[in-house]
Amino acid sequence: MAQNSPPYLEALNPEQRAAVFHSGSPLLILAGAGSGKTRVITTKIAYLIREEGLDPRSILAVTFTNKAAREMAERARQIDERAADAMLRTFHSFGAWFLRRNGTLANLDSGFVIYDDDDTVALLSTLMDDTPRAEVKQTAHKIARAKDYFLTPDDPELDLIDHRKKFRKTYADYEERMAKIGNVDFGDLIKKPVEILRNNPGTAERFRERFRVIMVDEYQDANIAQFELLKELCGPHTYLCVVGDDDQSIYRFRGAEVKNILEFPNRFPGTEIIRLERNYRSIEPILRAAASVVDHNAGRLGKKLLSERGAGKIPVLAFLPDQDEEAVFCRVLIENARKSGVPYSHWAVLYRTNAQSQGFEHEFLHHRIPYRVVGSLKFYEREEVKDALALLAFLVNQRDEVAFRRVVNKPSRGVGPATMDRIVTEAMFSDGNLAAAARRITSELSAKARSGVETFLGALEKGRAALNADAATVETATAADTTEPPAKKTKKSAARGGSQEALRAGEGLSVCLVTLVNEAGIAGYHLSHDEIAGNQRIGNLQELANGASIYPASVTGLLQFLEHIELDRSLEQDTDDTAVDVVTLITLHNTKGLEFRRVIMTGIEQGVFPWEDKKGDELEEERRLFYVGATRAMDELYFSSCAMRRLFGRTMPMEPSLFLRELDKECLQVIGDAPYGFVSTAAGKSRPKPSAGISGSKPQVSSDGRWHLGDRIYHDDHGYGAITGIRESGEDGPVIRVRFDTGREQHFLSLHQSSHYTRIGSDD
DNA sequence: TAGTTTTAAGTTTTT
DNA sequence: CTTAAAACTA
Numbered sequence: 001m002a003q004n005s006p007p008y009l010e011a012l013n014p015e016q017r018a019a020v021f022h023s024g025s026p027l028l029i030l031a032g033a034g035s036g037k038t039r040v041i042t043t044k045i046a047y048l049i050r051e052e053g054l055d056p057r058s059i060l061a062v063t064f065t066n067k068a069a070r071e072m073a074e075r076a077r078q079i080d081e082r083a084a085d086a087m088l089r090t091f092h093s094f095g096a097w098f099l100r101r102n103g104t105l106a107n108l109d110s111g112f113v114i115y116d117d118d119d120t121v122a123l124l125s126t127l128m129d130d131t132p133r134a135e136v137k138q139t140a141h142k143i144a145r146a147k148d149y150f151l152t153p154d155d156p157e158l159d160l161i162d163h164r165k166k167f168r169k170t171y172a173d174y175e176e177r178m179a180k181i182g183n184v185d186f187g188d189l190i191k192k193p194v195e196i197l198r199n200n201p202g203t204a205e206r207f208r209e210r211f212r213v214i215m216v217d218e219y220q221d222a223n224i225a226q227f228e229l230l231k232e233l234c235g236p237h238t239y240l241c242v243v244g245d246d247d248q249s250i251y252r253f254r255g256a257e258v259k260n261i262l263e264f265p266n267r268f269p270g271t272e273i274i275r276l277e278r279n280y281r282s283i284e285p286i287l288r289a290a291a292s293v294v295d296h297n298a299g300r301l302g303k304k305l306l307s308e309r310g311a312g313k314i315p316v317l318a319f320l321p322d323q324d325e326e327a328v329f330c331r332v333l334i335e336n337a338r339k340s341g342v343p344y345s346h347w348a349v350l351y352r353t354n355a356q357s358q359g360f361e362h363e364f365l366h367h368r369i370p371y372r373v374v375g376s377l378k379f380y381e382r383e384e385v386k387d388a389l390a391l392l393a394f395l396v397n398q399r400d401e402v403a404f405r406r407v408v409n410k411p412s413r414g415v416g417p418a419t420m421d422r423i424v425t426e427a428m429f430s431d432g433n434l435a436a437a438a439r440r441i442t443s444e445l446s447a448k449a450r451s452g453v454e455t456f457l458g459a460l461e462k463g464r465a466a467l468n469a470d471a472a473t474v475e476t477a478t479a480a481d482t483t484e485p486p487a488k489k490t491k492k493s494a495a496r497g498g499s500q501e502a503l504r505a506g507e508g509l510s511v512c513l514v515t516l517v518n519e520a521g522i523a524g525y526h527l528s529h530d531e532i533a534g535n536q537r538i539g540n541l542q543e544l545a546n547g548a549s550i551y552p553a554s555v556t557g558l559l560q561f562l563e564h565i566e567l568d569r570s571l572e573q574d575t576d577d578t579a580v581d582v583v584t585l586i587t588l589h590n591t592k593g594l595e596f597r598r599v600i601m602t603g604i605e606q607g608v609f610p611w612e613d614k615k616g617d618e619l620e621e622e623r624r625l626f627y628v629g630a631t632r633a634m635d636e637l638y639f640s641s642c643a644m645r646r647l648f649g650r651t652m653p654m655e656p657s658l659f660l661r662e663l664d665k666e667c668l669q670v671i672g673d674a675p676y677g678f679v680s681t682a683a684g685k686s687r688p689k690p691s692a693g694i695s696g697s698k699p700q701v702s703s704d705g706r707w708h709l710g711d712r713i714y715h716d717d718h719g720y721g722a723i724t725g726i727r728e729s730g731e732d733g734p735v736i737r738v739r740f741d742t743g744r745e746q747h748f749l750s751l752h753q754s755s756h757y758t759r760i761g762s763d764d
Numbered sequence: 765t766a767g768t769t770t771t772a773a774g775t776t777t778t779t
Numbered sequence: 780c781t782t783a784a785a786a787c788t789a
Contacts, residue, residue, distance in 0.1 A: 064779070092779050117778095133784070134773085186779055254778060353776050355781095375778085412766060567779070589777045611776050625777080648774075649780035 006050075008043060008079050012036075019241075019274045020044045026268040027241040028219075028261070032305040033290075033631035034281030034595065037243050041215055042072055044241070045086055046079035048213060056085035058212040060233070063090055064221050064251075066568040068593050072217070087211075091226050093567050095189030098196075100559075102203060105196045108182065111559065113393045113400060114566040115178075115185045118381070120144075122402045123181075127173050143171050147187025148255025150194065150225040180432050181399050190225040197232035208235030218592070219244035219264070223255035227267075240268065246301045247294050250589060250625050252617070262301065279305045279631075281595050283312030285667040286637045290630035292664035297620045315630075315637040317660065319672035322644040322651070323356075323603075327363035329640060330600050334369060334583060337598070344370055346597035348584040350629050352609040356602065357585045364583065365719040368741075374586040380569050384526050384537040385544055389565065391516040395463055396558050399432040408438075411525040413452030419445060423453075435460060459519035466512040468554045503541055509557045510549035517541060536746060588629045599633035601626075604641045605654040626659050639663075643675070707736050718744060 012020060019029050019040050031037035041061065048054040063069045069088050076083035089097065100110050115123070121140045128136055142161050151158050153172035161167075178185070184192065197204040214233060216222065219242035222230075234240050242264060249258045265271040279287055284307040291305065320326050334347050349360055357373050364371045379385060387410060390403035397403075401424060408423075409415040422444075427437035435457060442450050503523045505514035517523045526537040551557035584596065588609075603609055610622035630637060641656045656675055711723045718740045725737035739745045 066779085090779065189779085251778075253776080355775060414765085416765065569779095587777065608776095621777095646780080 008046065012039070012043065013278055015274055015276050015278070016040050016043075019276070020047050022241075022272065022274065023239060025270040025272050026239075026264075028264050028271050028273045029241065029243040029276060030273060030301060030303060031243050031245055031276040032279060032303055033245065033248065033628070034279040035276035035305070036278075036280060037217070037276060038068075038072060038075065038593075040276070041217060041243060042076040042079065042083075044215070045076045045083050049080050049082050049086075054213065056082045057087070058210060059086040059215075060094070060211040060213070061086065061088045061215040061217070062094055063088070063217040065593070066090055066093070066570060068217060069093070071593075090567065091222075091229070092186060092189045095193050095229075096563055096567065098193045099184065099189065102196050102200075103192070105200050105203065106192050107179065108184065108192065109397075111182075111396050111555065113183045113397055113403075113559075113562055114189070115183050115402065116566055117144075117186075118386070119402045120174075120185050122405070123177060124170070124174055126401070126405075127170060127177060139167065139170055142167065143174060144185070144187050145255055146171060147185070147191050148223040148225055150191060150228050177401075180428070181401055182397055182432070183400060187225070190223075190229055194225065194228045194232055197229075204232060205235075207233055208238060211238065213239045214241070216240075216242040217244075218248075220246050220249035220258060220261045221251045221256045222260045224257055224260075225255070227257070227260050231267075247297075247303075247624055248592065248628050250592065250621060250628060252621050258299075262299075275303060277303055277305055278308050280308050281634050282307060282631060283309050283635060285312060285314040286630065286633050288667045289315045289637065289663055290627050292667075293630070293659050293662045294623055294627040296662050297623050299620075313636055314667045314669055315639065316669045316671060317639045317641070317663070319656070319670070319674050320640055320642050321673075322642050323359050323646060324363075326602055326640050326642050327359045330360060330602070331363050331367055331369060333600065333638065335367070342598070343581045344583045345581045348586055348591070348594075348596040348599050348632065350586060350588050350591060350599060350601045350632070351603050352588055352611060352625075354587055356608075360585055360602075362716075366714075368720070370580075370582040371585050372580070372582045374584060375570065375590045379540065379543075380565060382537070382540055384522065384541055387522050388513060388517050388541055388544055389562065391459075391463065391520055391522070392513060392558060393562060394435075395460060395467075395512075395516065396555060396562070398435040399427070401434065404434045407520065407522070408456050409452065411521045413455055413521075414446070414448035415452040415456070416449075419449045419453070456520060459516060459521075462519045463512050463516035466515045466553060467558070468552070503538060503545065506546060506549035508549045509551040509553050509561055510545040512553050512558070513545050513548045517545075539746070588625050591632050592628055595632050595634055597634045598636040598638075599629070600638040600640065601629050602640045603645070604639050604657040604660055605645065606657055607654065608645070609657055610659070623659065643673070713738060715740070718742065718746070 009017065009020065013036075016036055016039065019027065020043050029037065029040065031040070045059055045061065048059065049056050061072060063072060069090050073084070073086075073088040076086065076088070087094070096114065099106075099108060099112070103110055103112065117140065120143070121137055124140050124143075125131070125133070125136045128139065146158060146161050149157070149161070151161070153168050153175060158168060158171070178188075197207065211233060214230065216230065221244075230240070242261070244261045246258055246261050249256060249261070252258070265273065282290075287305050287307050294300075318329055320329055330349055334344065337347075338344065351357060351360075354375070361371065361373065363369075380389070387407055390400075390406040394400050394403040394407065404424075405420055408420060422441065423434055423438045426441050427434045430437065438453050438457060442453060445453065503514050503518060505511045514523075523538065523541065526541065548561055551561045586594075588601075607613075609626070610619055614622050639660065641660060642654055644651050645654045646652075707723055707726055709723055709726060713721050713723060715721065715738070718738075719742060721738045721740035723736050724739045724745070727735045727737070735747055737745065737747050
């Protein structure tokens with residue numbers, strides 16, 4: 001085989017090759033950062049199909065993020081088109097797929113909707129009367145953890161999470177309520193399939209027959225429940241191959257168990273281990289710096305990463321006065337590199353918490369550095385978006401109490417908590433259908449409440465009418481595959497901004513969504529609010545509708561749409577994201593699996609990174625996070641640490657991170673004012689000067705005629721733009737329309753919003 | 765009871 | 780400083 005191997009195998013080094021050719025016993029691939037593990041997995045998939053003649057449909061490969069799943073699918077398909085038929089999914093998406101067709105074995109209707117964290121908290125709060133929000137959230141978190149560890153309410157080991165009987169009771173109540181509603185949470189997507197496979201040997205056998213090869217990426221991040229799922233899926237003839245790196249385990253807080261990878265050989269007897277220790281990504285000093293920190297961890301499998309790229313520029317550590325200077329530092333680095341031809345897209349700015357991004361955003365907006373913020377797109381958490389999604393969710397599952405309570409009285413139509421409780425109670429006595437229950441007791445309600453309920457039910461009917469009958473029953477939806485969203489639509493259909501225009505329906509499912517939102521009064525409610533507050537809510541709803549338009553207008557399409565939103569909120573549908581020349585702003589956690597030519601790790605201070613007063617295992621996890629971040633860099637790596645930082649609005653003195661003290665000083669160039677204990681090598685390498693902010697530099701002209709068509713403008717949130725329209729709308733003064741350089745168009749009541757603006761001259 | 769104002773609280777990391 | 784929850788008023 002080795003002699004005349006095809007080109008796609010030629011590219012592999014001996015270890016990678018061994019991993020691809022390996023068969024028989026379980027295989028554990030210990031793959032260091034940048035050692036080409038994705039290449040190994042994708043090549044192995046293609047190899048099995050091409051050379052071993054394996055049916056692609058019998059291959060299951062699971063990952064933890066949608067991004068990784070997509071990338072893997074694409075790269076495997078590049079080698080062999082037939083790989084498209086292999087099942088490449090995230091654990092959770094696989095669980096959802098499984099439950100859609102086998103859920104009935106656990107009394108779960110296939111038309112279920114997936115609850116996100118907010119939904120579970122909302123449900124839990126109906127179960128925990130008079131409990132402070134924070135406690136409810138904490139309980140929700142503990143329940144999620146329990147499911148990660150595959151613990152039921154009556155499991156003795158539940159004591160490890162919370163030993164109080166009260167918690168047991170709440171968890172049990174929650175499960176009961178959720179069962180009645182017929183929906184699932186994230187943990188259920190893993191836990192329920194395991195239970196079904198265990199209780200139904202015939203079904204388990206079918207799946208073991210189908211999936212002959214199972215591969216798991218990022219195995220160090222698997223939790224106990226996921227491990228149990230793997231065990232159930234593996235029969236005597238299943239080939240299991242897991243890939244991971246114990247040094248990159250960073251999801252302990254979510255139930256990930258490093259033990260899973262450390263003990264894999266014991267759990268699966270006969271396991272062979274292959275190590276990938278050649279790093280093709282980073283120059284040697286970067287690897288040395290990264291290793292020097294993670295070496296302080298105990299309890300590792302231990303491995304040495306060797307750089308195939310050799311020497312290069314040593315990492316730079318910058319001590320800076322505060323976070324504003326930190327943003328300036330990043331900006332100037334990027335600007336200067338740009339002058340010598342380095343594109344923006346080569347840069348990534350990394351931080352520990354999402355909140356840290358806005359300082360950089362602000363600075364980059366001012367100085368016209370294009371960027372994108374990865375993750376934390378709070379789009380789906382917005383009130384109006386959640387409202388619209390709740391309407392859709394209630395349409396497919398009328399037992400959904402959370403969705404019902406959220407939208408039945410929105411906008412206010414006289415249906416208060418008392419009425420809601422009556423309807424919920426009524427539903428409890430029957431099949432749980434809230435719409436039916438509401439209809440049953442309308443005669444007992446006050447006139448106001450009754451008309452409110454009727455408006456709501458009427459809107460639902462109209463929404464339902466907008467769905468095609470072809471897949472009108474849930475039974476048919478079962479058969480449908482909720483795999484991929486239908487053909488990607490590259491065109492960003494118009495309908496931007498326009499706060500005075502009504503919500504417009506497009507094609508497919510968007511007709512249903514728009515009907516619901518309009519009829520239920522959600523659209524009108526936000527429409528009136530938008531102009532006053534300068535909000536973008538109608539625009540957001542329109543965006544959501546546009547997203548829905550690629551799905552068919554049927555129950556099946558609806559379920560696909562909702563599932564896709566719950567499981568993949570990245571909104572990163574940018575087909576070729578390297579084509580856009582922008583800087584990447586991203587949390588350390590989100591960088592896993594990515595690489596950038598130049599990386600700036602920011603906020604390397606005690607309390608921020610490592611977070612608060614982490615000790616022991618948790619400190620080790622922070623250290624691994626440091627390792628993950630540093631090993632993303634290919635060519636250049638920068639660290640920044642501030643002496644002061646605004647936290648909670650107060651400026652606090654900061655201490656340099658422990659990790660900076662652990663860093664090998666031999667491969668570090670320190671600039672700026674190093675605190676005690678640090679040697680500053682190149683003294684005062686031109687620290688960037690703070691720039692005079694444009695905002696505020698020119699006073700506004702007051703009174704009427706402040707705004708002229710074509711004026712250039714700067715807005716704190718949206719950056720630069722130009723006035724494209726002025727409208728006098730009576731008592732509230734003029735409304736101006738602004739088209740921002742980002743392409744977004746928005747209306748503002750200038751009277752209320754003027755403080756957000758600075759004119760920067762119409763000749764600019 | 766609905767909508768507003770005041771006060772308090774809190775910020776990891778994510779499928 | 781920004782958001783969410785309690786308190787208050789029309």
